[in-house]
Amino acid sequence: MTAMIEVAGLSKRFGAIQAVDNISLAVEKGEVLGFLGPNGAGKSTTMKMIAGFLEPDAGRASVCGFDVATHPIEAKRRFGYMPEGAPSYNEMTPLGFLRFIAGVRGYSGQEADERIKTVSRSIQLESVMYQPIDTLSRGYKRRVGLAAALLHDPEVLILDEPTDGLDPNQKHEIRTLIQEMAPSKAIIISTHILEEVDAVCSRAVIIARGRIVADGTPAELEARSAMHNVVSVTANEETLAQILEPIAALNKIARVEIDGRRLLAIPADGADALDDVRVLVRQRGVSVSDIRLERGRLEDVFRTVTTARTGTGAGSAQ
Amino acid sequence: MSTALTLFRREFVSYFVTPVAYVFIVIFLALLGAMTFFLGGFFGRGQADLAPFFAFHAWLYLLLVPAVSMRLWSDERKTGTIELLLTLPVSPTQAVLAKFFAAWTFAAIALALTFPIWLSVNYLGNPDNGVIVAGYVGSLVMAGAFLAIGSCFSTVSKNQVIAFVLSVIVSLAFTVAGTPLVLEFVSGWAPRAMIDVVAGLSFIANFDAISKGVLDLVNLVYFLSVMALFLFLNVVFVNTLKAR
Numbered sequence: 001m002t003a004m005i006e007v008a009g010l011s012k013r014f015g016a017i018q019a020v021d022n023i024s025l026a027v028e029k030g031e032v033l034g035f036l037g038p039n040g041a042g043k044s045t046t047m048k049m050i051a052g053f054l055e056p057d058a059g060r061a062s063v064c065g066f067d068v069a070t071h072p073i074e075a076k077r078r079f080g081y082m083p084e085g086a087p088s089y090n091e092m093t094p095l096g097f098l099r100f101i102a103g104v105r106g107y108s109g110q111e112a113d114e115r116i117k118t119v120s121r122s123i124q125l126e127s128v129m130y131q132p133i134d135t136l137s138r139g140y141k142r143r144v145g146l147a148a149a150l151l152h153d154p155e156v157l158i159l160d161e162p163t164d165g166l167d168p169n170q171k172h173e174i175r176t177l178i179q180e181m182a183p184s185k186a187i188i189i190s191t192h193i194l195e196e197v198d199a200v201c202s203r204a205v206i207i208a209r210g211r212i213v214a215d216g217t218p219a220e221l222e223a224r225s226a227m228h229n230v231v232s233v234t235a236n237e238e239t240l241a242q243i244l245e246p247i248a249a250l251n252k253i254a255r256v257e258i259d260g261r262r263l264l265a266i267p268a269d270g271a272d273a274l275d276d277v278r279v280l281v282r283q284r285g286v287s288v289s290d291i292r293l294e295r296g297r298l299e300d301v302f303r304t305v306t307t308a309r310t311g312t313g314a315g316s317a318q
Numbered sequence: 319m320s321t322a323l324t325l326f327r328r329e330f331v332s333y334f335v336t337p338v339a340y341v342f343i344v345i346f347l348a349l350l351g352a353m354t355f356f357l358g359g360f361f362g363r364g365q366a367d368l369a370p371f372f373a374f375h376a377w378l379y380l381l382l383v384p385a386v387s388m389r390l391w392s393d394e395r396k397t398g399t400i401e402l403l404l405t406l407p408v409s410p411t412q413a414v415l416a417k418f419f420a421a422w423t424f425a426a427i428a429l430a431l432t433f434p435i436w437l438s439v440n441y442l443g444n445p446d447n448g449v450i451v452a453g454y455v456g457s458l459v460m461a462g463a464f465l466a467i468g469s470c471f472s473t474v475s476k477n478q479v480i481a482f483v484l485s486v487i488v489s490l491a492f493t494v495a496g497t498p499l500v501l502e503f504v505s506g507w508a509p510r511a512m513i514d515v516v517a518g519l520s521f522i523a524n525f526d527a528i529s530k531g532v533l534d535l536v537n538l539v540y541f542l543s544v545m546a547l548f549l550f551l552n553v554v555f556v557n558t559l560k561a562r
């Protein structure tokens with residue numbers, strides 16, 4: 001089976017800036033791909049090219065097998081796209097706006113009403129359906145944009161920062177909604193909120209300076225963190241001083257750092273040394289308040305890959 | 319088909335959601351009335367026709383039509399809705415035509431609301447109503463030509479003022495092309511054939527021919543080709559927005 005979203009060698013240059021540099025991706029049904037990157041990394045530009053709003057300088061994008069450049073209408077029927085900032089016609093009401101979207105998508109009469117009802121219920125827009133969009137709060141405006149993207153229940157969803165500007169409850173609702181839809185669709189969301197990736201994405205792609213610098217499941221990316229599988233022992237300073245050297249002497253441990261009341265045992269080759277440290281602490285008979293294995297934080301990986309690689313990336317691009 | 323119709327309807331209704339439509343119609347009718355009666359000497363001429371009424375259409379359109387068309391694309395660019403519009407299953411040609419016809423329908427309504435003057439002239443005398451119908455048809459296609467120019471140049475900028483100014487300038491060139499001022503300037507150096515071409519490009523000359531009752535196909539075709547040309551350019555401009 002071919003991937004629902006296929007992107008091959010996509011590039012785009014704005015003047016002197018190489019916004020997107022040879023990006024290739026494939027997203028299968030059931031996947032939620034989180035597109036991560038610092039501001040200006042090329043996330044939105046890439047999504048605009050997949051959605052057919054921008055023409056790439058090189059490369060191609062296709063949705064459900066339809067090339068966005070050569071079969072734009074067929075491709076556009078099959079995806080729902082929410083542009084950055086969720087633009088909508090401000091003078092309209094959500095109902096009028098969704099009727100417009102329904103009409104453009106070829107629904108009329110009862111079918112259009114049904115779809116509007118379904119989507120406005122699932123996105124909780126019902127209470128504001130008759131208010132002009134420009135009088136709505138940011139959260140509701142965002143939901144109107146989402147409703148427009150979801151109205152035709154597309155096989156592919158491309159959402160540019162779907163939770164930006166929402167409060168924590170609204171964010172949670174949108175994430176739940178995305179998770180519910182995930183099994184039957186291929187979804188790309190862009191975000192710079194890392195917790196979101198953990199919450200909804202089955203796969204994370206980090207881009208910096210227009211290039212993919214990391215691609216994997218959130219767990220795989222966390223494994224690339226310097227903190228991955230670090231055993232942290234929390235205790236008072238005397239105790240830490242007692243166990244510092246024995247822990248450092250363990251086979252699996254490369255080195256040991258003290259961070260206030262925490263001792264961080266960094267393993268050699270990312271090995272899991274939790275049990276070894278536990279046994280050692282028990283043998284010494286010291287009391288510690290906590291021993292745990294750190295998963296590694298996505299944030300660390302994000303910072304490492306986006307800052308380290310940008311230097312070399314800029315060098316080799318010239 | 320329903321797609322294009324939906325686009326058209328949204329665009330058309332949007333004129334009436336804001337006060338723009340009402341302000342425009344009131345100003346259009348008031349200015350046209352004032353010009354007909356005071357500048358055109360509607361009563362003083364003692365003739366039962368609408369020549370003094372139609373005489374000012376081109377000049378009024380020159381200023382007012384770009385005000386109707388300036389928001390067509392520049393507003394979409396400014397608010398970002400163009401990204402929404404062009405990622406819906408709609409071709410740029412469909413979008414351009416839907417917007418144009420919505421604006422043209424609106425202009426037609428404004429023009430139709432001048433009907434009291436037609437009634438007046440029929441009440442006062444026995445005008446040649448065939449000539450008047452020709453005048454209205456001519457005015458409508460001329461408005462369409464102005465609108466096509468305006469719609470085309472509203473893609474150029476996110477700023478409506480820039481769109482407006484560019485449209486007025488290009489429209490002005492077409493409006494005055496056949497006036498003595500321009501023709502004298504050109505006739506000093508240009509060959510005879512070119513003078514004819516320049517004169518033939520004039521909105522006023524073509525409209526005059528129609529509104530005198532000579533509903534010549536040539537003049538109609540002229541306005542329709544101006545529309546087609548600028549709408550084609552409009553589609554080209556929308557496409558270049560994607561490649562920018």
